[in-house]
Amino acid sequence: MxxxxxxxxxxxxxxxxxxxxxxxxxxxxxxxxxxxxxxxxxxxxxxxxxxxxxxxxxIRVAFSAFLLNPVGPTNVGPFDSTTTLVYKHVFLNIGEAYNPNTGIFTAPLKGAYVFRVFSKAIGHSGNSVTAGLFKNGRHMFSTHAHLSAGFYSSSNGATLPLEKGDTVSVRLYAGAWIFDNGEHHHSSFSGHLLFPL
Structure with a gap:
């Protein structure tokens, strides 16, 4: 077939x-x-x-503190040497990173943080308000103002990269003074985590 x-x-x-x-x-x-x-x-x-x-x-980190607890108007300083300012009246302290007993902020994690410092003083011919923000003891920026009479104020701020455990504080320079009124809270230190790194 x-x-x-x-x-x-x-x-x-x-x-x-x-x-x-x-x-x-x-x-x-x-x-x-x-x-x-x-x-x-x-x-x-x-x-x-x-x-x-x-x-x-x-992760939420934010704080805002004022120099004085509710008391009348008071000047702090002048001191003979640069002195860490202790902002005692804590308005906000989410994350508990700011210590109102020492005036020191300690970063709880690595990240970018924003800080602001507002300083006020009463004019006097011999004194100014000069305070600096310090990271781990190193100067980052200052606030400065000087008038011979009346009230004057200064402010500054910056975004800083911090490692976990880094410290940030505000120091009053020798010979300078700062004013606050516990009722109106003129002088403050605040900061918050912008984002983790």
């Missing part, structure tokens, strides 16, 4: 088509393995991102 030519050509066509399909299946299997690896990487990244978001959501 002689094979039918149509059947032979169909078999050849089917064999060629199967060969093409086997190649496509091999390519799809390889692509599937690559995508599975990429999916594992994406899932791990997603889990890490969720962990970071959860951690950062709970």
């Amino acid at each position: 002689v094979p039918n030519m149509n059947i032979l050509s169909e078999l050849i066509f089917i064999k060629a088509r199967m060969s093409v399909m086997e190649g496509e299946i091999a390519e799809l299997r390889s692509l599937n393995r690559e995508q599975a690896t990429q999916l594992e990487i994406l899932n791990a990244s997603h889990c890490r991102m969720e962990d970071l978001l959860s951690t950062n959501k709970d």
Whole structure:
């Protein structure tokens, strides 16, 4: 019996088509393995991102403190040497990073922090209000004003990168003084975490 030519050509066509399909299946299997690896990487990244978001959501650091507790108007200083100012009247201390007993802010985590210092004084021919913000004992910026009479004030601020445990404080320079009124709170030190690094 002689094979039918149509059947032979169909078999050849089917064999060629199967060969093409086997190649496509091999390519799809390889692509599937690559995508599975990429999916594992994406899932791990997603889990890490969720962990970071959860951690950062709970991190809140902000404080605002005034020089004096509710008492009448008072001058602090002048001192013979540069002296750390202790802002005793704490208005806000989220995260408890500011210590009202020492006047020192201690960074609870690595991040970018914003600090502001407002200083007021009563004019006197021999004194000025000159206070500096210090990071780990190193001068960062100052507030300064001087008038021979009347009230005068000065302010300054900066965003600083801090490592966990870094300290920030305000110091009154030797010979300078600062004024506050416990009722109106003219002189203040404040800061907050802008974002973790």
